[in-house]
Amino acid sequence: MVRIGVITFPGSLDDRDAQRAVRFAGAEPVALWHGDHDLQHVDAIVLPGGFSYGDYLRPGAIASLSPIMTDVVDAANRGVPVLGICNGFQMLVESHLLPGGLIRNAHQQFIRRDQRLVVENADTAWTHQFSAGEEIVIPLKNGDGGFIADAETLNRLEGEGLVAFRYAGVNPNGSLNDIAGLTNERGNVVGLMPHPEHAVEAGFGPDTPQAMSSGIDGLRCFTSAVEALAARV
C-alpha cells in the first residue's frame, strides 16, 4: 500500500485532516514528527496547514529549520512527491523548494471562504487527475496568503507553466497574478494556500451548488499522487 507521511510541527492544525484525506484517497497515512530525522521510508510527504511556531517571524520560517526539513529537501530533490498546504506552502517557500514569498493578506484580515480556483497545471504529481483549465472549489483560510515574487521570477513561473492553481472569481488576498499555488519544474513539489484536505468528504466540504463543485474537489490532489505511486509499486 502507498504510504504518505504527514509531518506535525508545534502549532500544526490540519495534520489530522491531512491524514484523513490520505486515507480517503486509498493510502496509508504515516504520522511524522518535525524533530526526527526520519521519514520512515514514506512514498510521499504532506506539510500540513496551521500556525507552526505561532507564525513567529514569518509563517513557516521557523518550521523550515526543523530537523526533518533537511530530509524533506533531500527527498524532494530525489523526486519524492511533496505537497505543502497553506502553512505547508509557506514552509516550502521558506525552504526554497518553491520561489517567491507569502505576505499578509492585502486587506490585513484573516480570511475564510470557499474559494474558486482554476487548475492551471494538471501535469504534476498532485494534480494530474484534474484537467488544465478545470475550475474547482475548496476552502481557503489564512492571514498570510499574499503571493509575491520579483518580476523576473513571476515571468519565469508564467513562462514555464509553474503556476499550479490560480484564484478565480475574486482574488482574496492580493496575490500577484492571482497565484494560489505553484509547482516546481519536475512537478513533484506542489504548494497551495487553499486547503484540499478540507474538501474530501461529501457534506463536509464547501457548500457550493453541485454545478460548481462536487464538494470533494480536494480529494483528487491526494488520489493523483496515490494513483501514480501505486503504479510504481
Ligand SMILES: NC(=O)CC[C@H](N)C(=O)O
Ligand atoms: N490555515 C493555515 O495554514 C494558516 C497559515 C498561516 N498561519 C496563515 O495564517 O497565513
